[in-house]
Amino acid sequence: MVVGQLYRQVRDQFRKAQLSTPELDARLLVGAGLGLALSDLLLKEDEQVTAADAARVMAFAEQRLEGMPVGRILGEREFYGRTFHLNEATLEPRPDTETLIEAVLERCDRTEASMMCDIGTGTGAIAVTLLSELPMSQMIAVDLSERALVCAQENARLHHVDARFWPVCADYVSALREGLDWVISNPPYIRTAALSTLSTEVVQHDPILALDGGEDGLKAYGEIVTGAKKLLRPGGWIALEIGFDQASDLKKQLRHHGFGAIEIIKDLSGNDRVVVARGT
Structure with missing residues (x-):
């Protein structure tokens, strides 16, 4: 079997299973299984594949057909042009969250030093x-899960920013002090009752701690906004990723705590995705 045949075999299985x-x-699984960059799959499509490599790729394909996301199979996920390792305590970074990154960068001067925290x-x-x-x-990086912080530290080292990355195991803002320039978060915001409606891939492979936002989906926001004001x-600045129907509630919370210059930013699909506001 050659590379091109193997790719088409896996692709056709995924099409038959109606994967999205x-x-x-x-491409991702065949490339990873063969140790090839995605750009090399076409260039080397006529090269022979060893039986061991083919078996590795088919094992990946079987896991995908059983509902495991590609990122979980490979143990990593691309985000904003960089590779991030995953573990069982971490949510897979989603492309929608890049809207949050852009919102922050547009309001920062790259030549100035800011003290930030990521909740x-x-x-x-x-x-x-x-x-x-x-x-x-x-950056102060806060998480309630020690296992998640281990993964985050590994990624900070991978991208050579660990000297400016300060991990803190805590609940929301409880361990932080005054003087921050930014409070940033993509908190859990799915209503508890709606968790059962999520795809099997999400429910079975993403940690519930990173998804469950309480009865109304707003529990984490109340903690973060109240703490950020202090x-x-x-x-x-405060910048938060939000669910598509949560902008109005977040505006009210932010106004109540004295924030101004409130903006709601949409993602590439046209959904409300980020709220940004400034303290007084």
Whole structure:
């Protein structure tokens, strides 16, 4: 069997199973199984595949057909052009969260030093990405899960920002002090009753701690917004990822706690995705 045949075999299995992105999933898994960059799959499609390599790829394909996401199979996920390792305590970074990154970067001067915090850091994707893009800044990365923080530290080292990355095991903002320039978070915001409606891939492979936002989906926001008002220096910023129907509630919370310059930013699908506001 040659590379091209193997790819088409896996792709066709994924199409038959009606996976949402069969071609992409097949490319990623075949490339990883053969140790090839995605750009090499076409260039080397006529090269022979060893029996051991083919078996590895088919094992990956079987896991995908059983409902395991590609990122979980490979133990890593791409985010904002960088690779992030995953473990069982971390949520897979989603492309929608890149809207949060852009919102923060548009309001930062890359030549200035900012003290930031990322609440519920998980893989550290938000924290590490911002540190990579803002070379003068420092980040406090908070998570209730020690296992998640281990993963986040690994990713900080991988991208050479660990000297400016400060992991803290705590609940929301309880361990933080005043003087922050930014409070940033992609908190759990799914209503508890709605968890059962999520795809099997999400429910079985993402940690519930990173998904369950309580009865109304707003529990984490109340904690973060209340704490941010005390922690931010005058003129400091808060940036939060939100569910598509939560903008109105978050605006009310932010106004109640004295935040101004409130903006709601949509993702590429046109859904409300990020709220940004400034302290007074």
